[in-house]
Amino acid sequence: MAVALGPTAWSRSAPGAVSLLLAGAMCVLPFLIPYHQDPLRSFYPEWFAAALGLCAVAVALAGRVFPSVRLPAPGRWLIGFAVFLAACALARDPVYPQMTLWAIAYVAYAVLMLWLGAHLVHEMGLARTAEVLAACVLAGALANAAAGVVQFYGRPFWLEDLVAHLRGNRAYGNIAQANLYANYLALGQAALLFLWVRGRIGGSLTWCAAALLVWASALSDSRAALLFVLWFAALGALSTRQSPAGDMRRLRTASFVLAAATLAAFAVVPRFNDLFGLGPAQAGMDGRWFGGAGFLRWPAWALALRLFAGAPIAGVGVGEFAGAAFDAGLPREMADAFEVWTSPHDLVLHLMAETGAIGAALVLAGIAVWCRQVWQSYRAEWQPAAWWIVAAVGVGLVHSLVEFPLWSAHFLGTTALLMGTVTTVSARSLGGLNSGAALRRVAVGGVWVGLAVILALGLRDYGRLDVTRGTGAGSTLAGAAASDDARTLRELGHGVLAPLAEFRLCMGAPLNRDELDLKLRWSARVMHYFPSNAIVGRRAVFLALDGREHEAAALVDRLADQKRASRMQSAQLLQQAQNSDAVIARLIARLQLGPRRLDP
Structure with missing residues (x-):
C-alpha cells in the first residue's frame, strides 16, 4: 500500500504536515494496544489517543503563523453543552463531580479535534488530508483484523505481547470489545474503498485487504457490522444520484459488493468454523440473531425514557444512569x-x-448543523474524499444508536477529527489577515492546557490505582486499615478517579462493624455510580450492621429477584458476614426465598 504524498504538498506547511501525521497516528496507534485490564480496560488506548490529539494541536499552536480557521459551528454547540454540564454540576451538587469533569474534558477534546480537522484541511487540502487519514485508519484496521483472526483461531506464544488474549468466543482484536472492533474494521473498509477509487492501492491488494477485513468482521459476531456495510451501500447509492461521475459509480459498485460479501461472510464463516472445528466452542451468531443482550436494549430504552420523564429538563446527572x-x-x-x-x-x-x-438538544443540534453543512456542500457534486469521511462518521453515529462508541476517547477523537475535515468554513472565517488569530490562540491554548492537566492527573492516579489490582478487591482493608493499598485508595478517593477508587474500597472492605460509618458513606456513593450485585450486597450488610434492617431487606429483595446463579453468589457474599450479627442470617433466609413481586 502506498499513498503518494508529494514533496510540494508537504513543504507548503511544515506544522500542518506534522499535525497531519500526528492526527493520523491518533487514528491508528491507540487501536493497536493489546493491554486491556480492569478497572478500565480502555484507559491506555483512550489516554494515548487524547495525548496524540493534543500533540497535533500543540504543533498547530506552535506554528509561526497561527491558523485563522475559526471553530466549526458544531463545536460551538458542544461548547454550549460543556457549559451546561458545568452549570448543572454547580447547581445540583453531584455525588461524584469528577464524572462531570471527565464529561466536560471529553467534550472539550471533541471540540479541539473538530477544530484540528478544519485546520488540517485549510493547511493541506481535503484530498490530501483524507488520503493520509484513510491510509492510517486502513493500516490500523488491517493490523486489528489480522490480530482478530490470530486471536480467534489460536494465538501462538510469541505473539502474546502483540495480540490481546481472547475472552469469550467473539474476536475483538486489540480493541477489547467485539462491537467496537467491528466499528473500527468498518472504518477500515470505508478507507479501503476510498483509497482504491483514488488509485492509491492496486486491485489485487484491495481484494486481499477486503477479504481479511470481511472475514475478521464476521469473526466479531457483531450485528452492527451488517448495519455499517448497509450504510455504505446506501451512501454509495445516494452519492451516485447526485454525482454520476466515474469515481462515484465505482464507489457505489464497490460498496454494494462489500455489503453482499459481508452478509455472505456472516452466514458462511461460522459454518466453516463449525465444519472444521476451528475457533472457540459455541462461536457463531445463530443463537444471537433473536436473543442475547440485544433484547435487553428494549427494556433499557424504556428505562431511559422513564428516567427522562422524571427529570426532563436537566436529567438525572452525568454518570448516574446506573x-x-x-x-x-x-x-x-x-x-x-x-x-x-x-x-x-x-x-x-x-x-x-x-x-x-437541554443537554440532548445541544448535542443533537451540533450534529444536525454538521449534517446540514455537509449536505449543502456536497449535494451538487460528491467527491470520493467527502464520501469516505461521511461514511466513516456515519459508522460512529449509526453505532451510537445501539451502543456507545463515542464514550471512548479514541473513537470520539477519530470521529470528531473526521467531522471537522468536511465542516464548512466561510471566507469570512478564514479572514485575510488572521483577524482574531491571537484570541483564538489563547482560547485554544487554554483548553489545551486544561486537557493536558487532566490527562496528567488521570495517568498519575490510574497508575497508582492499577497497582492495587491484586489486593484492592478483596483484602485492602483486611487486617490493618492503614495498609499501603488502603492509603493509596483513600488518597485516590479525593482525586479525578474517585469513583473507581471508592468502588475498590467498598469491594475490599471487611464485612464487619469496623469503620462502619465510612463503609456506609462509600457504599452509598458507589450505589449511584455502579450498583452491581456485589455492591448492593455489601450495602445491605453495612445497613444491617447499622441497625437498618428494613433498608437492608429491601436491597436483599432486589438481589432475590435474580437468576439462581446470581442469587447463589449473593448468598455466598452474605454468608461471609453472618458471624458479625444475627440479622445477617435473616437476610440470607430472605434471599433464599427467591424472586418475589417487587414494586418498581
Whole structure:
C-alpha cells in the first residue's frame, strides 16, 4: 500500500504536515494496544489517543503563523453543552463531580479535534488530508483484523505481547470489545474503498485487504457490522444520484459488493468454523440473531425514557444512569455480580436520561448543523474524499444508536477529527489577515492546557490505582486499615478517579462493624455510580450492621429477584458476614426465598 504524498504538498506547511501525521497516528496507534485490564480496560488506548490529539494541536499552536480557521459551528454547540454540564454540576451538587469533569474534558477534546480537522484541511487540502487519514485508519484496521483472526483461531506464544488474549468466543482484536472492533474494521473498509477509487492501492491488494477485513468482521459476531456495510451501500447509492461521475459509480459498485460479501461472510464463516472445528466452542451468531443482550436494549430504552420523564429538563446527572436506573427498577438481566448497564446503549436516550432535554438538544443540534453543512456542500457534486469521511462518521453515529462508541476517547477523537475535515468554513472565517488569530490562540491554548492537566492527573492516579489490582478487591482493608493499598485508595478517593477508587474500597472492605460509618458513606456513593450485585450486597450488610434492617431487606429483595446463579453468589457474599450479627442470617433466609413481586 502506498499513498503518494508529494514533496510540494508537504513543504507548503511544515506544522500542518506534522499535525497531519500526528492526527493520523491518533487514528491508528491507540487501536493497536493489546493491554486491556480492569478497572478500565480502555484507559491506555483512550489516554494515548487524547495525548496524540493534543500533540497535533500543540504543533498547530506552535506554528509561526497561527491558523485563522475559526471553530466549526458544531463545536460551538458542544461548547454550549460543556457549559451546561458545568452549570448543572454547580447547581445540583453531584455525588461524584469528577464524572462531570471527565464529561466536560471529553467534550472539550471533541471540540479541539473538530477544530484540528478544519485546520488540517485549510493547511493541506481535503484530498490530501483524507488520503493520509484513510491510509492510517486502513493500516490500523488491517493490523486489528489480522490480530482478530490470530486471536480467534489460536494465538501462538510469541505473539502474546502483540495480540490481546481472547475472552469469550467473539474476536475483538486489540480493541477489547467485539462491537467496537467491528466499528473500527468498518472504518477500515470505508478507507479501503476510498483509497482504491483514488488509485492509491492496486486491485489485487484491495481484494486481499477486503477479504481479511470481511472475514475478521464476521469473526466479531457483531450485528452492527451488517448495519455499517448497509450504510455504505446506501451512501454509495445516494452519492451516485447526485454525482454520476466515474469515481462515484465505482464507489457505489464497490460498496454494494462489500455489503453482499459481508452478509455472505456472516452466514458462511461460522459454518466453516463449525465444519472444521476451528475457533472457540459455541462461536457463531445463530443463537444471537433473536436473543442475547440485544433484547435487553428494549427494556433499557424504556428505562431511559422513564428516567427522562422524571427529570426532563436537566436529567438525572452525568454518570448516574446506573444508580437512577437501579432506583427505578433495573431489570435483573441488566446486572450481575460485577457488571451493570451504565448506559441504555443509545446516544440520544443516554443524553436525554442524564442531561435532559437541554443537554440532548445541544448535542443533537451540533450534529444536525454538521449534517446540514455537509449536505449543502456536497449535494451538487460528491467527491470520493467527502464520501469516505461521511461514511466513516456515519459508522460512529449509526453505532451510537445501539451502543456507545463515542464514550471512548479514541473513537470520539477519530470521529470528531473526521467531522471537522468536511465542516464548512466561510471566507469570512478564514479572514485575510488572521483577524482574531491571537484570541483564538489563547482560547485554544487554554483548553489545551486544561486537557493536558487532566490527562496528567488521570495517568498519575490510574497508575497508582492499577497497582492495587491484586489486593484492592478483596483484602485492602483486611487486617490493618492503614495498609499501603488502603492509603493509596483513600488518597485516590479525593482525586479525578474517585469513583473507581471508592468502588475498590467498598469491594475490599471487611464485612464487619469496623469503620462502619465510612463503609456506609462509600457504599452509598458507589450505589449511584455502579450498583452491581456485589455492591448492593455489601450495602445491605453495612445497613444491617447499622441497625437498618428494613433498608437492608429491601436491597436483599432486589438481589432475590435474580437468576439462581446470581442469587447463589449473593448468598455466598452474605454468608461471609453472618458471624458479625444475627440479622445477617435473616437476610440470607430472605434471599433464599427467591424472586418475589417487587414494586418498581
